[in-house]
Amino acid sequence: MSQTPIEPSPATTRAAFLNGLGAAWRSIFAYVLVGNYIGIGALSYEFGFSLPWMILSTLVIWAAPAQVILISTLTTATLLEVAIAVGLSSARFLPMVAALVPLLKAAHTRQFQLLLPSHLTAISVWVEGMRMLPQVPRAERVPFYNGLGLGLLSAAVIGSVIGYALAARLPPLLATTLLFFTPIAILMSSARNSTTLIDRLAFVLGLVIGPLLAAQKVKLDLMWTGLVAGTIAYAVHRLREKWR
Amino acid sequence: MTLAEIGPYLALILVGFLPNEVWRVLGLVAVRGLNEDSQIIVWVRAVATAILAGVLAQLVLTSTGALAEIPVFVRVGALVLGFVAFLLVRRSVFVGVLVGELAFLAGAWMYGPPS
Numbered sequence: 302m303s304q305t306p307i308e309p310s311p312a313t314t315r316a317a318f319l320n321g322l323g324a325a326w327r328s329i330f331a332y333v334l335v336g337n338y339i340g341i342g343a344l345s346y347e348f349g350f351s352l353p354w355m356i357l358s359t360l361v362i363w364a365a366p367a368q369v370i371l372i373s374t375l376t377t378a379t380l381l382e383v384a385i386a387v388g389l390s391s392a393r394f395l396p397m398v399a400a401l402v403p404l405l406k407a408a409h410t411r412q413f414q415l416l417l418p419s420h421l422t423a424i425s426v427w428v429e430g431m432r433m434l435p436q437v438p439r440a441e442r443v444p445f446y447n448g449l450g451l452g453l454l455s456a457a458v459i460g461s462v463i464g465y466a467l468a469a470r471l472p473p474l475l476a477t478t479l480l481f482f483t484p485i486a487i488l489m490s491s492a493r494n495s496t497t498l499i500d501r502l503a504f505v506l507g508l509v510i511g512p513l514l515a516a517q518k519v520k521l522d523l524m525w526t527g528l529v530a531g532t533i534a535y536a537v538h539r540l541r542e543k544w545r
Numbered sequence: 546m547t548l549a550e551i552g553p554y555l556a557l558i559l560v561g562f563l564p565n566e567v568w569r570v571l572g573l574v575a576v577r578g579l580n581e582d583s584q585i586i587v588w589v590r591a592v593a594t595a596i597l598a599g600v601l602a603q604l605v606l607t608s609t610g611a612l613a614e615i616p617v618f619v620r621v622g623a624l625v626l627g628f629v630a631f632l633l634v635r636r637s638v639f640v641g642v643l644v645g646e647l648a649f650l651a652g653a654w655m656y657g658p659p660s
Contacts, residue, residue, distance in 0.1 A: 329638045354553050361562040366600075369610075371561045375553075380546045380560050388564030393600065396593035398572025403581035412577070419569045424597065474653055477611040481620070481649045482642070484604040485627050489641040491597060492631060503591040507598025512606050526599035531592030538587070 308409050309440045317441035318448040324433060325452020330425040333486040334453055335460035336479040337365055342464025343471060344372050352465055359457050363423050365483065366390045392524055396531075397427045404431065405446055407439045414443055421450025424487065429453075432494045499538040506530035619652030 309317070325331055338359070345355040350372065362368050367387045374383050398419045405418055422430075430446050437445045464471075495501045507530040514522040514529075548556050579586055604612075605620045612620065627645020634640040 329642055333642070350553060354557065357554070358557055358561060361557065362565050364565055367561070367565045371557070375548050375556060375560070380548070380551070380556060383556075384560035384564045387561060388567070391565040391568050393593065393596045394565075394568035395572040395575065396589045396596065398569050399576045400586060400590035400593050402573060402576045403579055403583070403586050412573075415573055419573045420566065422569060424600070427593075428597075473611065474650070474657065477615060477653055477657070478646060478650045480610070480612050481623065481646060484601050484620075485624060485642050485645040485649075486638075487597060487601045487604075488624060488628060489631050489638040489645075491594070491601075492628065492641075493636055493638055495594075499587065499591050500594055503594040504598045507595030508602050510595070511599030511602040515603065515607060523596055523599045523603070527592040527596035530595035530598070531588065534591045534595065535588045538591075 313441060314444045317437070317444040320437075321445040321448020321450075322452040323448075324429070324445075325449045325456070328425075328429050328453070330429060330453055330486060330490070331456040333482045334425060334456040335463070336482040338457040338460030339464035339467065339471070340476060340479050341365060341368055341372070342461035342466075343468045343476065344369065345461070346465050346468035348372050348376055352462070355461055355465060356458055359454070359461055363421065363454060363457075364391055364394070365423075389521065392521075393424075393527070394422060396527060398422050401427060401430060404434050405442050407442065409440070410443060418443060418446045418450065421447065421454065423453070425453050426450045428487070428490045428494060432490075498541065499534050502537055503531050503534035506533055614658045615649075615653045616656050619649065619656050623649035623652055
C-alpha cells in the first residue's frame, strides 16, 4: 500500500474506542454472552474454583468452549490431557485472526498493536468485527475493535459473576435455556453477515460436512470441516469469477 | 503433574492460557505482509466461516452437559423456528434469537427431563 502512514490523533483514537465499546453493548452478543457466561460462572462454583480465578480465566482465555473444558477437567485429568483438549478446541482462532488482521491494520499499524485485538478475538467479537469494520475508517479500526472486544469481554465477566453468585439457585430448565443462547446467536449473526456467495456457501457446507465428519469419528473434525468446506466454497467462488 | 502440585493459577496459565493463545499468535504471524484482497485471505476467511458452522453443528447436534438431556429434535427445531422468524421479520437477529429461545424453552419444558 502506498498511502502515507498518518497516525490518528489521540482524540480520534479515544472516540473510535468508545464507538467500539458502544457497538458492543448494542450487539445482541453482549446479552448472549451474559447468558452464556452465567452458565460458566455456575460451573466454576460447582467445581470449587474461586471467583478471582474464574474472572482471570475469562480475561486470559476468552473462549467459552476452552473454559468449559478447563473448568470441568482440571480437577480430574492430568495437566497434559487438559492442555491438549484446550488446544484442540481453540484451533479455530488461527484462521479467524488471519482473516481479521488484513481488514484491521492500516499503513501505520505496528505488529505489537495487533496483539491486543488478536487476544480479544473470540467468535462473538470476530463475527461482529468482520461485519462492522468495513464501515469504520481504516485508521480507526484497531481502537474500534479493541473497544468492541473489551465491551463484549466485560459482558462475559458480568455474566460469569452473576452465575457464580446464583450457582445452585438457578432452576435447571433456565440454566439449559441459557446454554442454547450460543448456537442460536452464532446462526443468526452469521446469516446476517453472509452476504456474498463464498460466505454463504462456506457456512452451509460447514453445517453439512461438520456433522458428517464428526459421525465418522474423524480426528480434528473441526479443522477438516474448515479446510474441506472452505476450500470448496473458495473454488466455486473462483470459478464463478472466471466465467464472468 | 496434576492440579494439586502446581496450584490453580499456574495451571490456568500453563494449560488454559498458553494452548489457547498460541493459535491467535500463529494467526497473527501467518498473515504478516498480506492484505485483505489477497487470494489466501479470501480462502482463509472461507475456512474460518466453515469452522464456525462446524462449531454450531457440534453445539446443537452433539451437545454435552445439560443441553444433551434435551431431545435433538427440540434443539434442531428451535434453531429452524428461530431462523424462519429471522427471515420473516426483516432479518432481525433479535427476533430470531428470541423466537428460537422461546421455542427451545417450550420444547425443553415439554420433552426435557423432569426437573
